[in-house]
Amino acid sequence: MENFNRNSIVFIDLRLDWAFKYLFGTKGHEDLLLILINSILPELGAVSVTLSEQEAKGLRRKSRSSVFDVHCTTSGGENVIIEMQYRQQDDFGDRMVFYSSFPIQSSLRRISNPSESYRLIPTYIVGISDFILPEVKSNDKLINYYAILNREDTRLCLSSNIHYVTVELPKLRKPLSELYGRTELLFYAIRNIGQMKEMPQEYAGSGLEKLFELSNFAAMSEKDQMQYVHEMMWEIDRRSQLRTARNMGREEGREEGREEGKTELAKKLKELGVPVETI
Numbered sequence: 001m002e003n004f005n006r007n008s009i010v011f012i013d014l015r016l017d018w019a020f021k022y023l024f025g026t027k028g029h030e031d032l033l034l035i036l037i038n039s040i041l042p043e044l045g046a047v048s049v050t051l052s053e054q055e056a057k058g059l060r061r062k063s064r065s066s067v068f069d070v071h072c073t074t075s076g077g078e079n080v081i082i083e084m085q086y087r088q089q090d091d092f093g094d095r096m097v098f099y100s101s102f103p104i105q106s107s108l109r110r111i112s113n114p115s116e117s118y119r120l121i122p123t124y125i126v127g128i129s130d131f132i133l134p135e136v137k138s139n140d141k142l143i144n145y146y147a148i149l150n151r152e153d154t155r156l157c158l159s160s161n162i163h164y165v166t167v168e169l170p171k172l173r174k175p176l177s178e179l180y181g182r183t184e185l186l187f188y189a190i191r192n193i194g195q196m197k198e199m200p201q202e203y204a205g206s207g208l209e210k211l212f213e214l215s216n217f218a219a220m221s222e223k224d225q226m227q228y229v230h231e232m233m234w235e236i237d238r239r240s241q242l243r244t245a246r247n248m249g250r251e252e253g254r255e256e257g258r259e260e261g262k263t264e265l266a267k268k269l270k271e272l273g274v275p276v277e278t279i
């Protein structure tokens with residue numbers, strides 16, 4: 001950890017699951033989560049958020065469960081689930097719809113009297129991706145909003161309580177000097193903070209200074225540092241394997257991918273100042 005502290009890791013990469021959860025899904029960090037939610041869903045006017053259980057279970061004992069990156073309730077009573085996806089995934093939209101099934105089931109559990117209404121708690125499923133979703137028609141909007149609408153007349157809404165929101169980080173193409181407002185600054189930081197060496201001056205007075213304080217690798221506990229390094233190295237290894245498998249064909253590429261992953265991992269560790277004997 002001393003070698004990592006002295007060398008390349010200054011801020012953790014918030015595109016990684018563990019880092020995103022650490023920053024926005026940890027008790028005591030609710031103020032940053034509130035900024036994130038109000039940047040994506042300003043119409044809610046949330047003044048506070050309460051973190052909820054991250055693991056969601058199905059109605060039956062053997063039903064599939066899921067673990068959310070962030071799950072919270074706003075001051076207005078809305079359910080908000082946020083998922084950060086770093087690697088390309090061609091069914092990310094379906095995954096978001098799957099996630100919405102859990103708060104729906106949770107609402108049904110609370111209906112003890114059959115005569116009670118099926119009205120659902122307003123729920124927002126937010127997917128933040130480091131890629132442009134291939135399954136939806138691309139546009140230039142950083143944030144897109146989806147609902148259950150009539151196919152021929154989109155003014156007709158079947159349910160106004162289930163909402164899907166995508167934030168596609170690659171669509172924020174402007175350089176840092178041209179960013180406008182806290183929302184653009186926030187998402188630029190989420191995508192790029194892992195490569196920064198210090199907080200840029202554009203963030204002074206933005207209200208996002210705490211984001212840089214909490215993302216500072218050297219200021220984290222050794223336990224949290226170890227968890228982050230493990231996640232980071234796993235991601236490097238996984239990406240190497242997937243890239244090699246794509247280039248060489250699935251079966252042939254698996255073994256080659258493992259070897260390339262080890263080589264790339266070793267190079268990264270060396271760049272970070274880890275002694276050769278440790279590598």
